[in-house]
Amino acid sequence: MDRLSPSTLHRLPSGVLKPDYDRAAVATGIVHLGLGAFHRGHQAVYTDALLKNDPRWGILGVSLRSRDTRDALQPQAGLYSVTASDGSGQQRRVVGALTGLAVAPDDPAGLLARLADPAVRIVSTTVTEKGYSHDPATGALRADDPDIRHDILNLTHPRSTLGFIVGGLRLRRQQGLPPYAVLACDNLPANGHTLRGLAIAFAELVDRDLARWIADEVHFPSTMVDRIVPATTDVDRDEVRAALGLDDAWPVVTEPFSQWVIEDDFGGDRPAWDASGAQFVRDVAPFELMKLRLLNGAHSTIAYLGYLMGCQTVAAAMAEPELAGLVEDMMREEVTPTLPALGGFDVTAYRAALLQRFRNPALKHLTAQIAMDGSQKLPQRLLGTISDRLARGLPITRLALAVAGWMRYVSGTDEQGQPIALRDPLAVKLRALADDAGPVANRLAPALLSVTPVFGHELPNDPRFARTVEAALDRLFLNGTRATVEQILQNAG
Incomplete structure (x- = not known):
C-alpha cells in the first residue's frame, strides 16, 4: 500500500480533513523538543489549524533520543494522521504543521544553529517530567545529572533539554539576536516558572552574564495541556491504514477532548492559538x-x-x-x-x-x-x-x-x-x-x-x-x- 505523502493526499476519503494551506509557504517559527505522540496530537494540531491565515509558525520537530519518529515520518514529508475517537465514531485529519524533523544526537551543533534562526520565536517542550533534569520534590536542578555535567563543559554539542535551550539562547545573544520564548508543555507545577528557574540555574554554571541575560530578557510562559494521547500501537496502524487507504507509519489516536490554557507572556509575537481553541490567560496556575x-x-x-x-x-x-x-x-x-x-x-x-x-x-x-x-x-x-x-x-x-x-x-x-x-x-x-x-x-x-x-x-x-x-x-x-x-x-x- 502507498504511503501517506504530499503526492497521495488527494486520495484520502472525503471525510478526512487535509491541510488547507500551501505547505511550501510555511516557515519554521517554532522548534519543538520532544516529538512524541502527545505533541503531535495536541500543540501541533492547534498550530496546523492556523497556518492558512499565518504561515509563519511551522514546527521543526526534534527528537532528543530516539530516531523512530523521524524515520517514520521523513518518507511522509512530516505528514501524519490524527484520529479522535470516543467509541461512537471517529474524526480524522492529516496534520501538515511539521516543516522538518531532526534527531538531536545526530547533529547537536546543527540544531543549535536552527535555534539561532531569527525566524524561530518559540521553543516548546514535551519531554516528560524526567526530561528537565530536576528534583521533582523541590524543582531544583540536578547538577549531578550526567547530561547536565556534560553540557556544562560542552555547550556547543549539548545532550539535555536545558543544554539545547540555553545553548541556543547563548548563540542568539552572541549574534545580537532577540531571544525566543520558551514554552513548557509538560505536567510540571508552574511549568514555565519551573523551567525558567532551571534554565537560569544551568546557565549560572556556564556563564553568569548569560544567566542574568536569560533572567532579564527571556520569557517562559506557563501552560496547562490536556488531551489523552496513548502510545500508538500496531492495531492503531492497521485501523488507520484501512480507513485512509494509505499507510501512515506513525499515526496518532486520541480522544475528541482537547484543552490548552496558555499564560499570555511571550515578550513578542506569538501564534493566534486562541483562534484554534486555546485559551490565553493572565494566570495559568x-x-x-x-x-x-x-x-x-x-x-x-x-x-x-x-x-x-x-x-x-x-x-x-x-x-x-x-x-x-x-x-x-x-x-x-x-x-x-x-x-x-x-x-x-x-x-x-x-x-x-x-x-x-x-x-x-x-x-x-x-x-x-x-x-x-x-x-x-x-x-x-x-x-x-x-x-x-x-x-x-x-x-x-x-x-x-x-x-x-x-x-x-x-x-x-x-x-x-x-x-x-x-x-x-x-x-x-x-x-x-x-x-x-x-x-x-x-x-x-x-x-x-x-x-x-x-x-x-x-x-x-x-x-x-x-x-x-x-x-x-x-x-x-x-x-x-x-x-x-x-x-x-x-x-x-
Missing part, C-alpha cells in the same frame, strides 16, 4: 493545579491500582465498579477541596467529564504506560494534594492508598507472582530498596519514604502520612488490591 490534581492524580491512581488488579488499560480499570467509585470519591472528597476558586468554572462538570473520558473504550491507554516514571510524577500529582490536606487536618485515606499502590508496584512482583518491569529514572535505587525490604509494609514503606527526591523531608516525618501509607500498603500485601479498594471505598470518611 489555577487551571494547572486543577488538571494536575484531578486528571493526572486520578490517572496515576487508576494506573497503579488498576495494574495491580490485572487491568491493562484505563478503560478496563474504570469498568471495575469499586475502583471507579474510589477514584470518583477521591476526586470529589479529597482533591476538589484543595483547589483554588476558578472564577465560575464548573469543577463538578469537569470531574464528570473526566470520568467519562477515562471510560472511553476507544482509547487503549495502558496502565503500564501511565505507571512509568512514578518517582517524577508523584510529587505534583498526589503529594502536593496530601500536603495541603494534612496542613488543614483533613484525612488522606484514598490518596494514601494511591501512594501505597505505587509502593506495591515498585516492589517488583504483581499479585500473580509475575515480575513488574519498573521503568523509572530512579529504578535502580527503588528496586534495591524494595529488594532489601521485601514485601513487608513496615519495612518497604519507610525505605521508599526515605527517597528525598520524591518525598522531600516534611512528609516522611509526618506520622499521619507515614502511618496511613504504611497501613494501606499492609492491606495491599495481605488482602490484595481488589479487596483493599472495596474496603476503603466502603469505609473511607
Whole structure:
C-alpha cells in the first residue's frame, strides 16, 4: 500500500480533513523538543489549524533520543494522521504543521544553529517530567545529572533539554539576536516558572552574564495541556491504514477532548492559538493545579491500582465498579477541596467529564504506560494534594492508598507472582530498596519514604502520612488490591 505523502493526499476519503494551506509557504517559527505522540496530537494540531491565515509558525520537530519518529515520518514529508475517537465514531485529519524533523544526537551543533534562526520565536517542550533534569520534590536542578555535567563543559554539542535551550539562547545573544520564548508543555507545577528557574540555574554554571541575560530578557510562559494521547500501537496502524487507504507509519489516536490554557507572556509575537481553541490567560496556575490534581492524580491512581488488579488499560480499570467509585470519591472528597476558586468554572462538570473520558473504550491507554516514571510524577500529582490536606487536618485515606499502590508496584512482583518491569529514572535505587525490604509494609514503606527526591523531608516525618501509607500498603500485601479498594471505598470518611 502507498504511503501517506504530499503526492497521495488527494486520495484520502472525503471525510478526512487535509491541510488547507500551501505547505511550501510555511516557515519554521517554532522548534519543538520532544516529538512524541502527545505533541503531535495536541500543540501541533492547534498550530496546523492556523497556518492558512499565518504561515509563519511551522514546527521543526526534534527528537532528543530516539530516531523512530523521524524515520517514520521523513518518507511522509512530516505528514501524519490524527484520529479522535470516543467509541461512537471517529474524526480524522492529516496534520501538515511539521516543516522538518531532526534527531538531536545526530547533529547537536546543527540544531543549535536552527535555534539561532531569527525566524524561530518559540521553543516548546514535551519531554516528560524526567526530561528537565530536576528534583521533582523541590524543582531544583540536578547538577549531578550526567547530561547536565556534560553540557556544562560542552555547550556547543549539548545532550539535555536545558543544554539545547540555553545553548541556543547563548548563540542568539552572541549574534545580537532577540531571544525566543520558551514554552513548557509538560505536567510540571508552574511549568514555565519551573523551567525558567532551571534554565537560569544551568546557565549560572556556564556563564553568569548569560544567566542574568536569560533572567532579564527571556520569557517562559506557563501552560496547562490536556488531551489523552496513548502510545500508538500496531492495531492503531492497521485501523488507520484501512480507513485512509494509505499507510501512515506513525499515526496518532486520541480522544475528541482537547484543552490548552496558555499564560499570555511571550515578550513578542506569538501564534493566534486562541483562534484554534486555546485559551490565553493572565494566570495559568489555577487551571494547572486543577488538571494536575484531578486528571493526572486520578490517572496515576487508576494506573497503579488498576495494574495491580490485572487491568491493562484505563478503560478496563474504570469498568471495575469499586475502583471507579474510589477514584470518583477521591476526586470529589479529597482533591476538589484543595483547589483554588476558578472564577465560575464548573469543577463538578469537569470531574464528570473526566470520568467519562477515562471510560472511553476507544482509547487503549495502558496502565503500564501511565505507571512509568512514578518517582517524577508523584510529587505534583498526589503529594502536593496530601500536603495541603494534612496542613488543614483533613484525612488522606484514598490518596494514601494511591501512594501505597505505587509502593506495591515498585516492589517488583504483581499479585500473580509475575515480575513488574519498573521503568523509572530512579529504578535502580527503588528496586534495591524494595529488594532489601521485601514485601513487608513496615519495612518497604519507610525505605521508599526515605527517597528525598520524591518525598522531600516534611512528609516522611509526618506520622499521619507515614502511618496511613504504611497501613494501606499492609492491606495491599495481605488482602490484595481488589479487596483493599472495596474496603476503603466502603469505609473511607
